[in-house]
Amino acid sequence: MPQYNGYFPLSRPRRMRRDAFSRRLMREHRLSADDLIQPVFVLEGRGRREPVPSMPGVERLSVDLLCREAEACAALGVPAMALFPVTPPEAKSDDAAEAYNPEGLAQRAVRALKDAVPDMGVITDVALDPFTTHGQDGLIDETGYVMNDETVEVLIQQAVSHAEAGADVVAPSDMMDGRIGAIREALEEGGHIHTRILAYSAKYASSYYGPFRDAVGSAANLGAGNKYTYQMDPANSDEALREVALDLEEGADMVMIKPGMPYLDIVRRIKDEFGAPTFVYQVSGEYAMLKAAAQNGWLDERACMLEALTSMKRAGADAILTYFARQAAEWIKDSG
């Protein structure tokens, strides 16, 4: 028997951690398949799948395989998917006209997906970078500056074309000023009163987007360019609150913070300040880091991934857009 040393702690928090039953009872946050959004990179063609080298385990899928993926996600209880088209180089232009082509890849993918799995929530990306020859999210002037109001005009057309194709949620990820209000007005005028807007309100000019730009093929177009004149400075926090306030005022139904793990302080502030549906995007670079470490045997992939996603819930996120969505839903099911 250990000898009493003359001192008892006033409180013993370890009592509650001693056994699984009491750990379970006091657990504050739980990750569920309901929280997850599965992103997919969509390719032209049929029966095509292409691995993304910087995102091991992620594949670009043609529309028919996207529909199979949607069935698998639905069976696991994943409520929504976010589509990112991989635009063939010949469809890119300075004016990004392919963005609002009713027969464009994104629009066809939405129609096919809603047809195949009607209950799956379909989220589309509203931004011009997959469609511009220079890889910027908007139209540029002769100096290369991304023009705000001219870009918003194109974003409106893109968002309306997604709604017409049957998208449940349009998600402007471009960071132009005033685009949420403009898109909301155009949706209302077009009779799309049920189309939800998920605003990427606090989207940072992050270096963690690298693998995504490889996946959609915009990295080469962007070259040495950057997005500092419209995406937010990673050093800022109050600015994120101002952006969210504007987007909610302009008619956003949900707001997104992006990236995820390095920005959980922003998630918490936004959730506390506004109490609006608050989503977070665990971006491509976060995925790549976890995968790379796991592949080297340096981290336990399953444990670290579930810890990262649970941390996002704890920070206040209502839902998480993550390349791990399907895998996480499988693991949650197995452990539940």
Ligand code: PBG
């Ligand atoms: C572009 C867009 C980006 C991502 C989603 N939409 C990249 C960018 O802003 O350059 C990145 C997502 C990720 O890294 O997973 N509109």
